[in-house]
Amino acid sequence: MDETTRVRLEARARIIKALGHASRLMMIDELSFGERCVCELRDLVGADLSTVSKHLSVLKNAGLVEDEKRGTQVFYRLKVPCVLKFFSCVEAVLENQAREAQRISR
Amino acid sequence: MDETTRVRLEARARIIKALGHASRLMMIDELSFGERCVCELRDLVGADLSTVSKHLSVLKNAGLVEDEKRGTQVFYRLKVPCVLKFFSCVEAVLENQAREAQRISR
DNA sequence: TGGTTAGTTGGCGTATTCGCCAAGTAACCG
DNA sequence: CGGTTACTTGGCGAATACGCCAACTAACCA
Numbered sequence: 101m102d103e104t105t106r107v108r109l110e111a112r113a114r115i116i117k118a119l120g121h122a123s124r125l126m127m128i129d130e131l132s133f134g135e136r137c138v139c140e141l142r143d144l145v146g147a148d149l150s151t152v153s154k155h156l157s158v159l160k161n162a163g164l165v166e167d168e169k170r171g172t173q174v175f176y177r178l179k180v181p182c183v184l185k186f187f188s189c190v191e192a193v194l195e196n197q198a199r200e201a202q203r204i205s206r
Numbered sequence: 207m208d209e210t211t212r213v214r215l216e217a218r219a220r221i222i223k224a225l226g227h228a229s230r231l232m233m234i235d236e237l238s239f240g241e242r243c244v245c246e247l248r249d250l251v252g253a254d255l256s257t258v259s260k261h262l263s264v265l266k267n268a269g270l271v272e273d274e275k276r277g278t279q280v281f282y283r284l285k286v287p288c289v290l291k292f293f294s295c296v297e298a299v300l301e302n303q304a305r306e307a308q309r310i311s312r
Numbered sequence: 313t314g315g316t317t318a319g320t321t322g323g324c325g326t327a328t329t330c331g332c333c334a335a336g337t338a339a340c341c342g
Numbered sequence: 343c344g345g346t347t348a349c350t351t352g353g354c355g356a357a358t359a360c361g362c363c364a365a366c367t368a369a370c371c372a
Contacts (some may be wrong), residue, residue, distance in 0.1 A: 109228035112296045116231075120223035121360090122215035138319060151361050153320055158359095164305045172318050172369045180302065182295040189220045189288040196286065197269045227330090244349060257331050259350055278339045278348050314372090321366075329358070330367075342344090 118162035119186065123147060124155050127176075131165065132184055135177035224268035225292065229253060229263050237271060238290055241283035284306075 119125065123145045130136055130144055142152045156176055159165045166179045225231065229251045236242055236250055243248055248258045265271045273284045 105232075106228060109231050111300055111331095112231055112293065113226050113228045115299050116217050116222060116292065117226035120219050121225045122212060122219045125215050125218055125288075126211070139317090143267050148362055149319070149362080153318095154360085157320085160326080163299045163306075163309075169319090169368090174319060180295065180299050182298055185216065185295060186222070186292055190221050190287065191290060191300055193219055193241050193269045245347090254332055255349070256333080256351080259348095260331085263350085273339090275349090278346095280349060317369085319366100319368085322364085324363090325361100326362075327358100330356085331354105333354090334352085335359080336349105338349080339347090341346080 115162045115164070118158050118164060119156075119183065121155070123152075124159060125154075125187075127155065127159070128164070128178065128183060129187075131176060131178045132181070135168075137173040137175050139173070141176070184200045209282065221268045221270070224264050224270060225289065227261070227264075229258075231293075232264060233258075233265070233292075234270070234284065234289060237282060237284045238287070241274075241281045243279040243281050245279070247282070 106176065119128065126145055127136075127141050130141065136144075138149065138153055141156070142149050145152060156165065156167070160167060160176075163180070164180055164183060165176045167174050167176045169175075170187075225234065232251055233242075233247050236247065242250075244255065244259055244262065247262070251258060251261075262271065262273070266273060266282075268282050268284055268287060270284070271282045273280050273282045275281075
């Protein structure tokens with residue numbers, strides 16, 4: 101694996117890794133309905149505000165969301181709507197697994 | 207976040223996490239051209255055979271690939287072709303970032 | 313100005329991930 | 343058989359990721 105390829109793949113991996121956490125998936129899903137402030141997302145996931153803020157910075161660094169400060173609140177919104185397509189494929193994998201589990205149990 | 211939702215999101219996250227590594231992305235990409243044995247993938251990524259084997263078991267546990275032993279070799283193949291669609295979106299994110307970097311430097 | 317709400321950042325303990333080596337299994341070959 | 347190739351698994355040290363608390367900044371409000 102040459103250097104250029106490795107760098108490119110690591111850039112890809114960083115983006116995908118940013119999506120690999122239940123709370124962040126939940127936030128992405130919520131943001132697909134429109135922008136939300138950090139405190140709304142905190143209520144949604146039920147974690148400490150600092151935890152939520154750090155999750156959002158992971159998503160932001162990955163280039164998946166963008167933020168805008170308005171008054172005392174910071175609103176986040178989805179920057180790349182296509183991430184939602186990820187989920188349909190992930191669901192397909194899960195359904196596959198469910199089908200197999202069923203087949204084995206029979 | 208209720209229990210059922212959390213469990214479902216963690217299942218999603220586990221699958222996505224399996225994709226969040228440069229070597230595993232490289233293998234997935236290679237497998238999109240057809241099945242490969244572990245030693246071919248080892249040559250591709252240039253890591254220890256045991257490392258590659260563990261990466262493959264991560265992908266297998268996530269339900270993304272399946273394996274078949276033939277003689278002394280084990281062949282892996284992509285089980286869910288739609289994972290390739292992930293990459294087009296990831297590329298879109300990267301292009302977005304590149305565009306922004308350019309805009310900032312101007 | 314002092315207080316309150318919203319958010320970010322630093323730091324710490326814990327948990328998970330990563331990659332190698334070493335040891336084991338499994339199939340083939342002489 | 344014994345040897346070799348192909349792979350898996352256990353384990354260990356190093357590096358990351360997580361989640362909370364505490365401390366800080368920023369904007370608004372009385």
